[in-house]
Amino acid sequence: MAGGGKSRHARLRVRSVGPEPSASVGHAGHNAGPTETVTVLVRRSATSNEDRFVIRRQPRMKVLDLLVAIQRDHDPSLAFRYSCRVAMCGTCALRMDGTAGLACQTAVPDHLREVHLAPLAGLPVLRDLVVDVAPFFARWAAVTPYLVPHPGATAPARVRPDSPERQVIDPALDCITCGICYSACSVSEDGRDFLGPAALNRAMVLIADSRDASRSERLARIGNLDGVDRCHYIGGCTSCCPKDLDPFGAIRQLRRWRLTGIQGIPTP
Amino acid sequence: MSDLPDPELIETDVAIIGTGGAGLMCALHIAEHSPACDVTLVSKGIVGKSGCTRMVQGGFNAVLNPRDSIEDHFADTLAGGYWLNDQELAWTLVNDAPKVVNELETRVGCFFDRAPDGAIHQKAFAGQTFDRTVHRGDLTGLEIMGRLRDQMFRIGVRELEDVRALDLVIDDNGVAGLSALDIRSGQPILIAARVVVMATGGAATMYRLATPAREKTGDGIAMCYRAGLELRDMEMLQFHPTGLLVGESRLTGALLEEGLRGSGALLLNALGERFMTRYDPERMERSTRDVVSRGSYLEIVEGRGTPDGGVFIDISSVLSADEIRRRFPGMVDRTRRLGQDLSLGPVEVSPVAHFQMGGVVIDVDCHTSLPGLLVAGEDSGGVHGANRLGGNGVAESTVFGARAGDTAARLVTERARGRPSPGAAQQSFARAFRPLGTDAGEHPMALTRELKDLMWQQAGVVRNRANLSAALDALDDLSARTARTRAPGPPEMNPTWQEALDLENQVVAARCLVASALVREESRGAHFRADFPDRDDRRWLRSIRIKADADGRPEIHTVPVDLSRLAPTGIEDHPANAVDTRMPDQTESPGHSGRADEGGSTT
Ligand SMILES: Cc1cc2nc3c(=O)[nH]c(=O)nc-3n(C[C@H](O)[C@H](O)[C@H](O)COP(=O)(O)OP(=O)(O)OC[C@H]3O[C@@H](n4cnc5c(N)ncnc54)[C@H](O)[C@@H]3O)c2cc1C
Ligand code: SF4
Ligand code: SF4
Ligand code: FES
Numbered sequence: 018m019a020g021g022g023k024s025r026h027a028r029l030r031v032r033s034v035g036p037e038p039s040a041s042v043g044h045a046g047h048n049a050g051p052t053e054t055v056t057v058l059v060r061r062s063a064t065s066n067e068d069r070f071v072i073r074r075q076p077r078m079k080v081l082d083l084l085v086a087i088q089r090d091h092d093p094s095l096a097f098r099y100s101c102r103v104a105m106c107g108t109c110a111l112r113m114d115g116t117a118g119l120a121c122q123t124a125v126p127d128h129l130r131e132v133h134l135a136p137l138a139g140l141p142v143l144r145d146l147v148v149d150v151a152p153f154f155a156r157w158a159a160v161t162p163y164l165v166p167h168p169g170a171t172a173p174a175r176v177r178p179d180s181p182e183r184q185v186i187d188p189a190l191d192c193i194t195c196g197i198c199y200s201a202c203s204v205s206e207d208g209r210d211f212l213g214p215a216a217l218n219r220a221m222v223l224i225a226d227s228r229d230a231s232r233s234e235r236l237a238r239i240g241n242l243d244g245v246d247r248c249h250y251i252g253g254c255t256s257c258c259p260k261d262l263d264p265f266g267a268i269r270q271l272r273r274w275r276l277t278g279i280q281g282i283p284t285p
Numbered sequence: 286m287s288d289l290p291d292p293e294l295i296e297t298d299v300a301i302i303g304t305g306g307a308g309l310m311c312a313l314h315i316a317e318h319s320p321a322c323d324v325t326l327v328s329k330g331i332v333g334k335s336g337c338t339r340m341v342q343g344g345f346n347a348v349l350n351p352r353d354s355i356e357d358h359f360a361d362t363l364a365g366g367y368w369l370n371d372q373e374l375a376w377t378l379v380n381d382a383p384k385v386v387n388e389l390e391t392r393v394g395c396f397f398d399r400a401p402d403g404a405i406h407q408k409a410f411a412g413q414t415f416d417r418t419v420h421r422g423d424l425t426g427l428e429i430m431g432r433l434r435d436q437m438f439r440i441g442v443r444e445l446e447d448v449r450a451l452d453l454v455i456d457d458n459g460v461a462g463l464s465a466l467d468i469r470s471g472q473p474i475l476i477a478a479r480v481v482v483m484a485t486g487g488a489a490t491m492y493r494l495a496t497p498a499r500e501k502t503g504d505g506i507a508m509c510y511r512a513g514l515e516l517r518d519m520e521m522l523q524f525h526p527t528g529l530l531v532g533e534s535r536l537t538g539a540l541l542e543e544g545l546r547g548s549g550a551l552l553l554n555a556l557g558e559r560f561m562t563r564y565d566p567e568r569m570e571r572s573t574r575d576v577v578s579r580g581s582y583l584e585i586v587e588g589r590g591t592p593d594g595g596v597f598i599d600i601s602s603v604l605s606a607d608e609i610r611r612r613f614p615g616m617v618d619r620t621r622r623l624g625q626d627l628s629l630g631p632v633e634v635s636p637v638a639h640f641q642m643g644g645v646v647i648d649v650d651c652h653t654s655l656p657g658l659l660v661a662g663e664d665s666g667g668v669h670g671a672n673r674l675g676g677n678g679v680a681e682s683t684v685f686g687a688r689a690g691d692t693a694a695r696l697v698t699e700r701a702r703g704r705p706s707p708g709a710a711q712q713s714f715a716r717a718f719r720p721l722g723t724d725a726g727e728h729p730m731a732l733t734r735e736l737k738d739l740m741w742q743q744a745g746v747v748r749n750r751a752n753l754s755a756a757l758d759a760l761d762d763l764s765a766r767t768a769r770t771r772a773p774g775p776p777e778m779n780p781t782w783q784e785a786l787d788l789e790n791q792v793v794a795a796r797c798l799v800a801s802a803l804v805r806e807e808s809r810g811a812h813f814r815a816d817f818p819d820r821d822d823r824r825w826l827r828s829i830r831i832k833a834d835a836d837g838r839p840e841i842h843t844v845p846v847d848l849s850r851l852a853p854t855g856i857e858d859h860p861a862n863a864v865d866t867r868m869p870d871q872t873e874s875p876g877h878s879g880r881a882d883e884g885g886s887t888t
Pocket of ligand 3: 075107192193197260262
């Protein structure tokens with residue numbers, strides 16, 4: 018796949034050893050052109066086992082295409098979610114060989130023979146690859162995710178694009194609430210009381226926003242027991258965000274603000 | 286259907302079907318007016334994360350600059366719509382758009398891109414005489430839907446997620462509620478309501494190549510058609526000229542944004558010719574969506590396309606790679622991930638089905654002919670006429686969603702809650718549950734493919750009578766077969782079953798489209814007839830209306846467009862006032878449709 022895109026979309030690693038899919042005839046090894054088929058092992062909720070499907074490769078295939086092919090040609094009962102297929106809805110998230118990512122954006126590399134697909138971690142499975150995102154959004158809701166406007170605000174605020182607040186907010190804004198960071202975060206996954214990376218990233222954005230009238234309440238909120246101090250500081254969230262956000266950086270930012278106060282950003 | 290489970294009963298004041306821009310703005314406005322009102326969101330996908338509003342890249346048209354004017358936005362919208370628009374609806378759109386942008390910024394919490402001086406930045410979009418498109422990078426819809434979704438946590442509405450509406454339930458008093466299906470459990474639900482708002486976002490997915498989100502299978506159109514409502518302009522289906530071709534991949538149809546053509550990108554056929562010289566030598570690639578789509582389509586069918594059935598867009602020979610990366614990072618990224626690179630060479634594209642201009646007939650307050658039923662967003666018809674301007678779509682869904690909310694808040698105080706008897710929804714549930722019990726019949730996924738191929742080949746970018754007639758016959762056949770599909774497996778989260786239900790609705794919408802397209806014997810906007818290639822204002826400044834007769838067969842008539850706000854030059858003898866196009870309760874004179882006249886003062 019042509020690399021070089023700036024986003025950190027999950028990359029499936031090609032293993033050079035491993036069982037040869039039975040239907041892949043005459044295409045062994047790395048230099049022999051793409052494999053003709055890909056073996057997909059999908060975790061199923063009915064049995065808790067993996068089902069094995071051998072899928073004919075199409076050019077420029079995504080993991081989402083593997084799922085569509087399974088459903089269309091092999092097992093119409095396979096349940097998975099997607100909506101936009103352009104990295105905007107965040108509903109196609111799952112784990113591929115253990116790494117969480119977006120099915121619609123993850124390429125099936127030319128020499129991939131086998132891939133394991135499983136639902137996101139840390140969220141209840143509704144069926145097969147479909148999870149209930151309610152626990153993720155419960156934490157999101159817990160940080161008061163909406164703007165609390167100043168009572169007098171009747172016109173769009175004048176905010177220069179090069180202002181300090183926008184320098185902090187803009188790179189953190191385009192969260193698609195896919196839950197991938199949540200799934201990758203061992204603290205969230207444990208089911209422990211932790212707001213988690215996406216919700217904290219949202220809190221950081223609102224605290225920096227001079228249009229918000231609730232800054233001090235927010236700073237107090239993320240300092241609670243389930244807040245920033247729960248984070249283990251390993252950064253698993255940031256390394257898998259499909260939108261290149263840095264929730265780990267947001268958490269560090271929040272801790273700094275709590276210790277030293279907010280500098281350089283106008284108070285509301 | 287004796288073994289049909291008893292439906293769960295939910296009582297509410299307002300049931301909103303769909304959680305895109307129209308649905309969530311509606312909920313928000315109801316909460317502003319009457320916080321005590323009980324609102325239920327019915328969402329086929331995840332709330333706020335399904336539908337196309339979320340996918341809006343380009344932006345939102347609104348008059349904010351004192352040098353711009355409401356009148357100009359209005360004139361652009363009508364010219365862009367080839368004068369088929371309902372002028373009251375278009376006038377309402379352009380008047381409310383600045384207020385809604387203001388509301389999104391100051392109350393909802395959206396933040397749109399700023400100009401260096403700190404004011405909201407507005408960019409140029411095709412077909413407009415002023416740079417009036419508000420945006421957040423090239424992810425505008427994400428910002429709008431993300432923040433609207435956040436507002437739902439504030440106002441606290443009942444969210445029925447993964448629940449699909451099946452049918453409207455009607456009693457003597459108008460709409461009484463709806464039948465629905467919990468996709469997760471497979472259980473039927475009966476919702477009793479005072480007011481129902483339809484906002485399911487249209488039917489533009491019925492083509493092989495299409496941009497919209499997967500949930501949008503014409504459910505709202507089909508529900509309204511089955512309930513006897515009148516649809517208008519269903520032949521007007523917009524094709525976007527630059528959808529990516531990615532072979533068999535589901536990513537085929539992902540858009541390359543219009544700004545590329547605006548910045549000088551070339552369109553080339555497989556022979557390397559700049560083919561737009563044949564179709565619009567003056568504006569070339571910068572011509573409107575309909576003209577460019579048609580040009581590309583004709584190149585492809587006449588054998589000058591790529592082996593995969595596409596043409597090339599090339600910006601790399603016009604701008605430097607660095608410049609392209611700087612100005613179109615999202616688009617470069619998108620092509621790279623598909624194994625190509627916009628900044629380095631030509632990329633294969635094709636026209637793709639994009640947006641449904643037609644829909645349910647509404648008035649400026651989203652009323653329909655069925656008391657208690659409101660329709661907003663892409664499910665409604667008339668705002669855009671024969672062709673939608675880029676940037677007017679999300680404006681429509683938020684403006685009319687907000688108005689539907691205002692109207693609903695008023696109506697709940699006037700209307701009793703419907704008491705749908707289980708019997709009233711019996712037919713709807715029986716139809717919905719039919720595929721589940723059977724082992725015989727065709728697989729719906731194969732039929733969906735047949736439908737999409739059929740529509741693409743016979744009712745697509747270029748149409749003619751023979752093809753449309755053949756398509757109508759084929760749709761009759763498909764319609765009969767969709768009534769005999771099978772969905773093996775359990776009721777819980779059964780994708781085949783859901784596909785069967787999607788398909789039935791898509792076929793209903795497709796038949797309305799083809800039947801209307803057959804009647805319009807001229808070419809206008811998105812509708813191009815090879816056998817009637819010219820626009821004919823003398824005969825066809827008329828809107829085509831279709832509704833089901835008592836036996837469910839389509840009944841068609843036409844209504845002249847009311848041109849009283851603005852008329853195109855050169856058609857003074859148009860029979861403008863022969864028949865009224867608007868709703869019975871506001872027919873007296875144009876221009877007194879309530880708040881639309883307040884003007885467009887902005888900040
Ligand atoms: C790729 C793309 C890019 C676009 N870019 C722009 C742009 O730059 N500018 C612009 O102005 N417009 C743009 N548009 C058009 C714009 O997205 C639409 O005009 C508008 O967002 C439609 O909003 P809506 O609320 O009517 O429907 P949607 O936002 O599509 O929402 C539909 C909702 O209905 C739900 N639903 C469907 N069926 C059922 C059912 N049976 N039961 C319950 N719920 C159901 C869905 O789950 C979804 O929540 C774009 C469209 C696409 C596809
Ligand atoms: S850095 Fe913190 S929030 Fe991120 S994954 Fe690790 S523990 Fe979770
Ligand atoms: S921060 Fe990134 S990974 Fe986490 S939910 Fe948002 S987009 Fe997904
Ligand atoms: S399908 Fe929407 S992000 Fe993948």
